[in-house]
Amino acid sequence: MASAPKADRIETSSPAATEPPRKLSKLALLWGFVRHYPGKLIGALIALVVAATATLAIPRGFMLVIDKGFAGAGGTGDIAPYFYGLLAVVGVLAVATACRFYFVSWLGERVVADIRLSVHNHLLTLAPGFFEENRPSEIASRLTADTSVIEQVVGSTASIALRNIVMGVGGIIYLFTLSPKLAGMLLLGIPLVIGPIVLLGRRVRSFSRASQDRIADLGALISETLGAMKIVQAFTQEGREAERFGSAVERAFGTARMRVAIRAVMTAIVIGLIFGAIVLVLWEGARDVAAGRLSGGAIAAFVLTGGLVAGAFGALTEVYGDLLRGAGAAGRLAELLEAVPEIKAPAHPVKLPEPPQGRVSFDQVTFFYPTRPDLAALVDFSLEVVPGETVAIVGPSGAGKTTLFQLVQRFYDPQQGVVKVDGTPLPKVDPAALRARIAVVPQESVIFAASARDNLRYGRWDAREDELWAAAETANAADFLKALPDGLDTFMGEGGARLSGGQRQRLSIARAVLRNAPVLLLDEATSALDAESEKLVQDALERLMQDRTTLVIAHRLATVRNADRIIVMDQGRIVDQGRHDQLIARDGLYARLARLQFDAAAA
Structure with a gap:
């Protein structure tokens, strides 16, 4: 350290x-x-x-x-x-x-x-x-x-x-x-x-x-x-x-x-x-x-x-x-x-279109993190994601995958270019209204030192009891939640210490189900799980992704073969895109990454 x-x-x-x-x-x-x-x-x-x-x-x-x-x-x-x-x-x-x-x-x-x-x-x-x-x-x-x-x-x-x-x-x-x-x-x-x-x-x-x-x-x-x-x-x-x-x-x-x-x-x-x-x-x-x-x-x-x-x-x-x-x-x-908030609502925010569509676009975006002003995280990046599409984002470490999620949620504003949701530039929108249309399942689940009920309600605080259990069923979390000593009122401990890794992930998915947002950001949540937990989590994710615009950061390429489109990134740029079979046939960066992972798995 x-x-x-x-x-x-x-x-x-x-x-x-x-x-x-x-x-x-x-x-x-x-x-x-x-x-x-x-x-x-x-x-x-x-x-x-x-x-x-x-x-x-x-x-x-x-x-x-x-x-x-x-x-x-x-x-x-x-x-x-x-x-x-x-x-x-x-x-x-x-x-x-x-x-x-x-x-x-x-x-x-x-x-x-x-x-x-x-x-x-x-x-x-x-x-x-x-x-x-x-x-x-x-x-x-x-x-x-x-x-x-x-x-x-x-x-x-x-x-x-x-x-x-x-x-x-x-x-x-x-x-x-x-x-x-x-x-x-x-x-x-x-x-x-x-x-x-x-x-x-x-x-x-x-x-x-x-x-x-x-x-x-x-x-x-x-x-x-x-x-x-x-x-x-x-x-x-x-x-x-x-x-x-x-x-x-x-x-x-x-x-x-x-x-x-x-x-x-x-x-x-x-x-x-x-x-x-x-x-x-x-x-x-x-x-x-x-x-x-x-x-x-x-x-x-x-x-x-x-x-x-x-x-x-x-x-x-x-x-x-x-x-x-x-x-x-x-x-x-x-x-x-x-300290002045760098990201805040404009004086006269523009309302996002109703009903929500789930369209996400990046238009010639260049972005530098404040802590790394000499290294661009994204360079002249453009991407259009249509409503209901599942787009997987792959690439080596440092390619800029996580940065896309940060910009979509408007945790940062790009130095050049514009990010839009449903055709509206994000700086013109109230960040709270924007984030209400987005659900996130992070790779490392965040579980608060509170009850299971309150952790679920983080997705939507006014959710009814039946809605909580319906979300838990969708996320394959109902069985272990019912088995807890006090059910949904059981205290989770610091960082969800009372739950296993797979259970924490399924609780995070249930939270995202409750959010019921048109845009889903999924930082692949199965990379550190055992086979049984991975199967339960993957089934829950597939149900969650239905009828939603989904951006998936793919760490394990085997999980994104069925994506509508795969975006291959390197050094902040798109170097290739297409479906799994197309990218393998081109024998580019994606094919090289796939061979490394699949050969390692076979070994």
């Missing part, structure tokens, strides 16, 4: 979208989701302000206890009312904090759910080519790891940041009411605090993005290795895969270590500057108390408030790092949301 490719390959509508986030503006993506829940947002903000205000009220309560209670009437004053006031403030603080926690946590979970839905639904609109250029496992990492970072930002970090901003600003205002001179001295240290945040924050941003990319690499490696575990063990490459994964883990750790180290340095500098400034200011405050210019309660309140302000700004330095991670995650998710 090749080493995992780089993760940063998502194509978007904007070149700037692929750059690392330079500032917190990437978090604007989150606001687009949060603003849909104004009630919860307002509730969270009110609770936040109340909690911050109650926290700042505690130092004033202590000031009253000291100045009015202990110091009042020679130290014999009644201090109970002031402690009652403090208890009331604590009660308000507890309730407001609980409300804030509930609202912001709810918002965090809801926003993450909405982002996952939006990204997933947008991914469903993208053409298959997007997933050939960008690893699905890396995209899955963005939907899991990055959204977890977003949940932390919305459900915790943003709330903490706002609370500390309110406490910091409110605390500074209160400090000025206690002693403008001391508060002014304390504020002189703020520019010294902001400097390291700005300078070191840039490094944190780059390492945050790199750290998330390395985590995505880990997910891709795990998915690749687990998906090919039989090959790994068959070729005894466990040691190499362990070493490869270990190297990726160490790279991820190294990147994370640098990010953590820079954040630690930034935190140390900021905390040292803040509390150093507080110590110096308190030194001056103590001299004011000694001189009688400040009361004992006021200096106590100043100390407590100063500690809260210092803690607020200190917490902001840590929160800033988390916000930067959130900006990186939001930027990566935004890249997915900004």
Whole structure:
């Protein structure tokens, strides 16, 4: 297996979208989701302000206890009312904090759910080519790891940041009411605090993005290795895969270590500057108390408030790092949301003719895959398939056979020429309307981790029970489906693990029967089956092909002898066509391929 490719390959509508986030503006993506829940947002903000205000009220309560209670009437004053006031403030603080926690946590979970839905639904609109250029496992990492970072930002970090901003600003205002001179001295240290945040924050941003990319690499490696575990063990490459994964883990750790180290340095500098400034200011405050210019309660309140302000700004330095991670995650998710579908319905789609005919045509088509722009998959290719005709497509590997299926379903558009169905150029048609007229039986059956019923209904989701069983009978699948423990409601397992290869193929055929489409694309489904399964599948296919326009990719030439026409392809071109006997008589490429297969079978 090749080493995992780089993760940063998502194509978007904007070149700037692929750059690392330079500032917190990437978090604007989150606001687009949060603003849909104004009630919860307002509730969270009110609770936040109340909690911050109650926290700042505690130092004033202590000031009253000291100045009015202990110091009042020679130290014999009644201090109970002031402690009652403090208890009331604590009660308000507890309730407001609980409300804030509930609202912001709810918002965090809801926003993450909405982002996952939006990204997933947008991914469903993208053409298959997007997933050939960008690893699905890396995209899955963005939907899991990055959204977890977003949940932390919305459900915790943003709330903490706002609370500390309110406490910091409110605390500074209160400090000025206690002693403008001391508060002014304390504020002189703020520019010294902001400097390291700005300078070191840039490094944190780059390492945050790199750290998330390395985590995505880990997910891709795990998915690749687990998906090919039989090959790994068959070729005894466990040691190499362990070493490869270990190297990726160490790279991820190294990147994370640098990010953590820079954040630690930034935190140390900021905390040292803040509390150093507080110590110096308190030194001056103590001299004011000694001189009688400040009361004992006021200096106590100043100390407590100063500690809260210092803690607020200190917490902001840590929160800033988390916000930067959130900006990186939001930027990566935004890249997915900004990816523009290359294949989409036109503004005014043309309706396909009714009733459906099943005519398929290629007119001078030249096509290059996006991942192979220097090698043409089809070159000036023309083919007309009339309704009801069965056309077999044969040729060596890489001849362009599968490409025809991709273009008929409009997973790609050719660079030159046009593909038509029922006489209508495909770019003028809604892809959903086009694909509704096509049924596909792939060589490798795709069975979802769901019930047999849901796998069948993929052909037509509103099919009735009797229609499901009729399709199963046509596909020679009814017997084994009835034998399942829960019938059609039996869970199929990952990739249809509960079924044999022949059973999976017959389930795919039943799905195509339910589709009841005029055009059938058949990537020969019997090439990897035993003789008994092949006979059952071949009988089912023959019933499915009746009265339909059928394109068959033929891997085994013995199965296409009865085709109405055989198209022989090589290097993206048609090199011969005709019936089996005609092609054998010409002694060309088809005859050579046939001799190779039939001689091998005889041997």
